[in-house]
Amino acid sequence: MRRKWMRFFLFLFLAILVLSVAVWGNRLAPWDPLETDFEAKLMPPGREHWMGTDNVGRDVFSRILCGARNSFALTFLIIALVSVLGTWIGMVSGYFGGPLDTVLMRVTDILLAFPDTVFAIAVVGMLGPGLKNTVTALSFVWWTKYARMARGLAGVIRTRDYIVQARFGGAGTLKILVCYVLPNIVPQVIIMAALDVGGMMLALAGLSFLGLASQPPAPEWGYMLYEGKSYMQTAPWIMIFAGLAIFVTVVVFNLLGDSLRDILDPKE
C-alpha cells in the first residue's frame, strides 16, 4: 500500500513539474519563440541555443517550453469536454434504459467502429484544418468510451438498494442522478481521464504532424516534428527534442494515471 502511494507521489511530482513548465514556460524561455533570425538558421545545440535553432532561426528550446502550454491546454480542454459530455450521456442512457439506451448505444457503436485517429483525421479533413475544428473532431470521436463506461456503471447502480431507498425518500430523478449515481461514477471517470492524457496528447501531436491541428507559427510539439522532418539528416535536433518532449510527457502521464487507478479503484 505504501509503495503504491510512493509511486503515485513520484509521478504526481513529475507531472506537476511538466505542468509547471507548461504554465510558466513563456517566462522561462530564454528567447521569443516566434522571433526568427534568418542568419542563425539550423544552428546545432550550443551555449546560446541549448537545443539549436530551426529552419528560420527560431530557438528550439523556447519553442518547446512555450509549446507545452498549447499542448496541455488543448489536451485538458478536450478531455474535460469529452469526460463531462460522455459521462452524462452514458449515465442517462444507463439509468433510464429502454429505447433511449438502445438508440444512444447504437450511436456509440457506430462511432466506435472507426479507428479513432483515422476518424478524427477524416472529420478535420471535412471541417478544414484549425484548432477549433481539431477540438471538435477529437471530442466527437472520443466521448464514446466515457459514455460506455458511465452507462455500464449506471446500469448496475440503478438497481442498488440505496437508489430504491432514495426514491422512497422522495428524491427526484435529477437529484438521484446527481447525488447518488454520479458520485459512484466519478472515480472511474477520473482514472480514465488521467489515463487518457497521454493518448490525447499523442493524438493531437499526430494531427498537428499532419498539419491539421495547430497552424504556424504557434509552437506545438507535433507541428515541430513535422517541420523538423525535412531536416532529419541535416539538423536532427529539431525533431529529437520535440519528440523527447512528447515522449517524456506521455510516459509521465500514463504512469501517473496507472498509479492513480491503483489507489482509487474501489475494487482493489
Add this chain to the structure above:
Amino acid sequence: MRENEGMMGEMRDRRRETGDMRSERNVRNKGNWRGVVLAVAVLLTAVFGGCGGSREPGGEDRNVGGERHVNVAFFWITADLDPAVDYHGWVTSRLGVGECLVKLNDRLEVEGCIADSWENVDDTTWRFHIRDGVVFSSGVKVTAQSCKDSLERAVAVNERGAEYLKIDSLEAEGQTLTVRTMEPNGALLNNLAEPVFIIVDTSQSDEVMRQNPVCTGPYVVASFASEQTVELVKNDRYWDGQPGLDSATVTQIVDGDARAMALQSGEIDITNTIDNTSVTLFTGNPDYNVSSIISPRVNVAYMNHAETSPLRDIQLRRAVSWAVNREAYAGLIGGSEAHGVYSDAAPFGNETVTGFGYDKVQAEAILDEAGYVDVDGDGYRENPDGSPLILRYLQAADHGSADSAILAAAVQSDLRDAGIHMEILAVENLSEYQTRGNFDFYTGNDNSAPTGDPQVWLETMYTGLGTWGKKNLTGFQSDRIDGIVEEMDRTFDMERRYELAAEASQVLNDDAASLFLTNSYLNMVSSAKVKHAVQPVADYYFITKDLTVE
C-alpha cells in the same frame, strides 16, 4: 492509439461484466503499457528513421546483364498520359516519350525538334517544315497531316491549348504545315513548345492515348500504373540517334524528403526537386552528381486585389512589399532574390526593372502615413478605420517541398516586425479556398515563362483572359498590362517582346501587384553511375536521349 482501442474493447466487455474487476484490471494495465511502448516506438522511429545510411540498392538493379537501366523518381505522375489533357503532357514530356514541333534550350530559345524549319509568312500565317525521317514509335511516318491532327486534337481537348495558339485553320501538304491564326499571335512559336502540343498519333484509341500514347520521343511506355509507376523502354525508331538507356522505371514519390532518402538508399538512381537543405547531403559527395540551376519559377505570394481584401489598398501592398527580406529568404530555401514577375533565368530584361528591396523603415513610414496604426496597443496595426487588420495567407506545398512553409513563416515574421498581423492557413488544396475569394495571399511556385515567352503568364495571371487551371484569381486589372498584352500579340520581334516584358514587369512592381519572393532553383540529383543528368531550365524536360549509365 493502440491503447485506446484496447480501452474500447475493454469498455465493450464492461457492458456485460458485473463483478470480476481483477481480471479486467490486468487488461487495462496491459493497455496502458502498450501505450508507453508505442510512444517509445514512435519516438525511435522519428529519431532513427532516416539514419539508414547506404544500404544495398532496394530497387531492381538490371544493369548486371549489360542492360542500361535506371530507376527514376518523379514528384508527379499523372492519372493518365494523354498529353492533351490538363497538364498531363508535362509528365509525358518529362518521361522522354512525347516531343513537340519545337523545343526550348537552356536560354529558353526555340530550337527545332519535329519541325526543322519554319517561317513567319505574315502576321497571321506560319509555315513549318516537318523533319523528314521522324516516325512515331509505331513506325508510322510523321507527316504534316499527322501534326495537324494532333494539334487540332490538343486545341479541341484543352482550353489552354486553344488560348495558346488562337488557331483559325491548319493546312497540311506533304511535309509542310501551314498555321493560320485568328489574330496576330506573336507567342505562337514559343507556345508550340508547351507539352500540351506533343505530337501524338491520333489514330490510336482513347485507351492507348491514356496508357501508352504513341509519340516520337526516345522512350516508349511499356507499362503504366496511374499515379504510381511508368516502365519505359527505348524507342528503336527514334529519329535523333540511339537513346542512352535500354529501359527505365519511373516511380512517383511525392514527398521531397522521401525522394532524397530513396536516393541515399539506392532505391532510385536519379530524381529532381530536392529541398535546399537536403541537397547539401549530396553536394561534394563523389557518389552523387548534383545539377542545380536558377529556374524560370518564381516563389510568389499572390495578393488579393478584390474588394473583400484589405490588400486592395496599394499603400498596404507597397508596405508589405518593402517589409519582406527576399535576400534572406533565398538564403533559407536556396535560389535568388526575385526582382519581379519573371525569374532572372528568363531573358526578359530583369536588369532594367526596379523592384522592392528590404526596407522596414520605408514600410513603416508608408503604413503610418496611410493611417495603419496600432490604436489598441496589441503590437499590431489596425485598419485606418480602426477595425482589426488580419491578413490571411493560404499556404500549400508545391512539388512535395517544404519551401512554401518556410517562406510563409518567414513572411509572417517579417510582417510582424512591421506591425502587420498575418495568419497562415496551411491547406492541402488551394483551389477550394481560392474560388471563395477567401484569402489575402496565396502561395505559388510558378513558372512565369512556361514557353520561354513572357506573354502567356501575363495574360493568364494579370488580365481577365485567364486560361484553364491557373488563372487570375486576385481581381488584378490594369489597362497598361492589357495594352502590353495586346501589343505583344502583334509583336513578332523577340527583342521587342522582351522589352515589353520588362515594361510589364515594371508596371506590376509599381502597382505592387504580387509579392514576388525568390527565383526558385531547380536541381537534379543522381548517383555517380548516371551520366548526362542535367537539370534543364524548362522543367517539362527530364529524361533525354543523352541520359545514360556507365
